[in-house]
Amino acid sequence: MELWAGLGQAATVAQLVGVDAGGLITLITQAALTARQNKKACEQLSRRVYMIADLLPHLQQPELMRRPEFQRPLAGLGHTLREAHDLVMLCQRKSRFYRFLNARSLADKLRDIQSRIDSYLVLVPAISYIALTHNLNRIDSLRQNHTILPPPASTSSHSHAVPASAWEGVARFTLAEIAAASNSYAFFTKVGKGTSGTVYRGRLHDGRDVAIKRISKSARDREMVLRTELTVTPHPRHSHLVRLLGWCAEEDERLLVTEYMSNGSLHDHLHGRKPPSSPVTASWKTRVEVLLGASRAIKYLHHSFVPSVIHCNIKSSNILLNAGWTPRLSDLGFSVRHEAGVEEHHYQPQVVGKGGYMDPEYCRTGRLTPATDVYSFGVVMLEVLTGKPPIIATRGEEEQGEVQTDLVHFALPLIEAGELDKLLDGRPEPQPTALQIEALQWVANTAVVCLHRRSILRPRISDVVANLEIALRLASS
Numbered sequence: 001m002e003l004w005a006g007l008g009q010a011a012t013v014a015q016l017v018g019v020d021a022g023g024l025i026t027l028i029t030q031a032a033l034t035a036r037q038n039k040k041a042c043e044q045l046s047r048r049v050y051m052i053a054d055l056l057p058h059l060q061q062p063e064l065m066r067r068p069e070f071q072r073p074l075a076g077l078g079h080t081l082r083e084a085h086d087l088v089m090l091c092q093r094k095s096r097f098y099r100f101l102n103a104r105s106l107a108d109k110l111r112d113i114q115s116r117i118d119s120y121l122v123l124v125p126a127i128s129y130i131a132l133t134h135n136l137n138r139i140d141s142l143r144q145n146h147t148i149l150p151p152p153a154s155t156s157s158h159s160h161a162v163p164a165s166a167w168e169g170v171a172r173f174t175l176a177e178i179a180a181a182s183n184s185y186a187f188f189t190k191v192g193k194g195t196s197g198t199v200y201r202g203r204l205h206d207g208r209d210v211a212i213k214r215i216s217k218s219a220r221d222r223e224m225v226l227r228t229e230l231t232v233t234p235h236p237r238h239s240h241l242v243r244l245l246g247w248c249a250e251e252d253e254r255l256l257v258t259e260y261m262s263n264g265s266l267h268d269h270l271h272g273r274k275p276p277s278s279p280v281t282a283s284w285k286t287r288v289e290v291l292l293g294a295s296r297a298i299k300y301l302h303h304s305f306v307p308s309v310i311h312c313n314i315k316s317s318n319i320l321l322n323a324g325w326t327p328r329l330s331d332l333g334f335s336v337r338h339e340a341g342v343e344e345h346h347y348q349p350q351v352v353g354k355g356g357y358m359d360p361e362y363c364r365t366g367r368l369t370p371a372t373d374v375y376s377f378g379v380v381m382l383e384v385l386t387g388k389p390p391i392i393a394t395r396g397e398e399e400q401g402e403v404q405t406d407l408v409h410f411a412l413p414l415i416e417a418g419e420l421d422k423l424l425d426g427r428p429e430p431q432p433t434a435l436q437i438e439a440l441q442w443v444a445n446t447a448v449v450c451l452h453r454r455s456i457l458r459p460r461i462s463d464v465v466a467n468l469e470i471a472l473r474l475a476s477s
């Protein structure tokens, strides 16, 4: 029977309640349809157990549910369901004599069982709510109090010997080594600042140029940022991901060392003060190449790990360019692992707090899925096409003056109306060729579907990669 399909997946619930609750509820609703006495009460009871069926799947998280404080109040539910089933079966008896004798006591018993079922209708959501709060508190205290778990084989930079572990090539640096590499964070080594810290350029004793992110002491999530970078994706290796070289957690300093990307970020080239001669500013082909590279990195995160990795902070300032203009995605400090099919709710301040890149469905539901990254990447595609930042100032009504609009609301209607030409950034080739226009139309159409308000209707990142490959072939012809 359809009604039980949802709960069928939640085997843990049946174990919790102590009986095959799913099977029993199905039997009760079926039997209620053919009751010969107390028909109305049976129907009411069937409606109530149906509601229980809807609620039980919320009691997931088996480890939590096994705790006595959650298990105790549910202990009687299995028994109550069994009794409800027996009562409804009695109401099917044919014998007139039997029906006459039992009608009244059956009605009383049905009333009693109904009120017991009612109490579970209150209890189940309450338990689910308490479990959720318990979980949120646990996550919060983990974030605030956890000290960094050092990687199993931490190495100093003096012994760049590669440990045969998941930490291959990721070194643990001392504070003295970091200070030496960055001239003690001298002002002239500063390359940028984000919400979680300041980035300095440094040189290691072996001559490698590195970026050193000094996670700010006031950053609420500083332990989490470091921990996540180190543990969420054990040694991710991809030609379009900025490589993590090491870390330092000494005294009250938390630092990350990555390869240095000398050509800055996509954001700098689109919205900053980079020279117009920058190929990213001046060439449509390079722009599509940058998008394709970044999308391949996201595809790697979404599809190469089990559970997959959601980046959670896709934006143009996290797409960096190395000396050869190869794009690499950076900043895994807010990423999370995501089990397909498991509905998880995460509070990711980085995603919620970033204007213009926010997935509206995530903001509404708190449900994080790989489609959240796809949405943010759709915004980056619009930035590349228009040369405009995700939040733009437009002219409002006369008395309003300038008003802030997000790029999505500004650009989507024009693309959908077939007026891409009105949007295109004027800095690359002023007269794109017909094939280039076609390439940009592919990018624009892909952006439109990535930006669908409903995450389920957005493409997977692998489809986005495929479309950008086509766009790049067209742009290169």
Ligand SMILES: Nc1ncnc2c1ncn2[C@@H]1O[C@H](COP(=O)(O)OP(=O)(O)OP(=O)(O)O)[C@@H](O)[C@H]1O
Residues within 6 Å of the ligand: 191, 192, 193, 194, 195, 196, 197, 198, 199, 211, 213, 242, 258, 259, 260, 261, 262, 264, 265, 313, 317, 318, 320, 330, 331
């Ligand atoms: N590996 C790197 N090589 C060169 N420059 C870098 C590197 N990493 C970061 N930067 C520069 O430092 C700036 C700040 O980076 P950071 O990751 O701290 O913040 P963000 O991504 O701009 O913002 P937020 O932290 O709020 O997400 C970047 O915009 C970039 O210009």
